[in-house]
């Protein structure tokens with residue numbers, strides 16, 4: 001593959017689509033330092049901030065999803081789509097990508113459709129056990145589909161599917177050597193156990209309410225809580241920073257350190273979170289979001305729970321949380337077996353395997 005290759009990457013809307021895209025870009029840069037990488041995202045979405053922070057250029061399309069109800073947003077959808085297709089075409093004409101990669105989210109639809117029309121090789125990466133609508137629509141057109149779960153032939157042409165796993169940031173592979181740095185960074189008292197609470201990249205209202213309702217319980221159990229409540233909820237919950245043994249964060253920029261110092265983790269079951277938790281190998285209680293397409297977080301979590309590798313408390317059963325957590329706290333054998341079993345499900349070479357597939361698509365260059 002030539003060194004100065006042009007690579008277009010599109011994906012976003014939430015961290016779940018952005019971080020895989022950044023991990024792929026980083027691996028390409030490592031192999032091809034002269035590669036030109038351009039991201040395409042959706043205007044006003046998280047990627048417009050996170051991608052430049054990671055050191056890459058991004059252009060924004062005027063696109064959003066289609067709502068299930070009749071709304072004013074839906075009325076503007078056809079205009080947004082036409083505008084995005086047109087802008088994606090202009091970006092592609094100017095940038096002349098040798099390959100286009102999509103990691104899901106609305107912006108990747110118009111971008112990959114236009115790349116495909118211009119006969120540019122295309123690859124998508126699907127993070128979930130139940131694919132999102134954009135990737136389902138793109139599946140028929142693209143050349144390769146990198147997935148993280150089995151049995152996705154229901155949604156995609158079987159001959160295009162390659163099971164690679166989800167890209168995870170490489171700094172998670174070394175968390176076991178970071179305990180001291182992490183403890184200092186989060187200023188924790190290691191005579192106490194640490195619970196890390198993750199609400200996904202946007203934060204989760206129900207998980208925040210769960211933590212709020214259990215603050216006294218955590219204090220009684222001598223647990224310190226690192227609580228990621230989400231940007232939207234920070235103003236509401238930051239007052240608990242005054243509470244003993246609790247630190248509230250809107251977003252954790254040092255996830256490797258947060259994972260390194262955690263003894264237990266309560267988390268949403270977004271696809272990248274699940275893949276990261278497999279690599280981290282600690283006792284996890286999933287609280288999947290029931291509000292996502294086809295309940296895919298419950299399916300992501302169930303895949304792990306069915307293999308005796310994590311526990312799950314559904315949102316409808318949150319009143320049982322303290323009982324489940326207390327019995328896990330007392331059962332060291334269970335903590336060990338959950339940690340070992342979840343770690344066995346890790347696919348740490350996912351990013352490399354995906355970039356190998358990208359290389360094959362442009363091997364003629």
Ligand SMILES: CC(=O)N[C@H]1[C@@H](OP(=O)(O)OP(=O)(O)OC[C@H]2O[C@@H](n3ccc(=O)[nH]c3=O)[C@H](O)[C@@H]2O)O[C@H](CO)[C@@H](O)[C@@H]1O
Nearest residue numbers: 014015016019127200201228251252255270271272273292
């Ligand atoms: C509500 C919603 O639509 N959720 C979807 C979204 O989840 P979401 O955007 O939460 O995505 P994931 O759980 O897949 O990934 C979250 C990512 O954000 C990072 N992170 C999180 C919190 C934090 O403080 N700091 C931080 O860096 C995590 O380390 C991880 O890399 O995309 C996922 C992947 O398609 C889907 O499976 C989820 O159902």
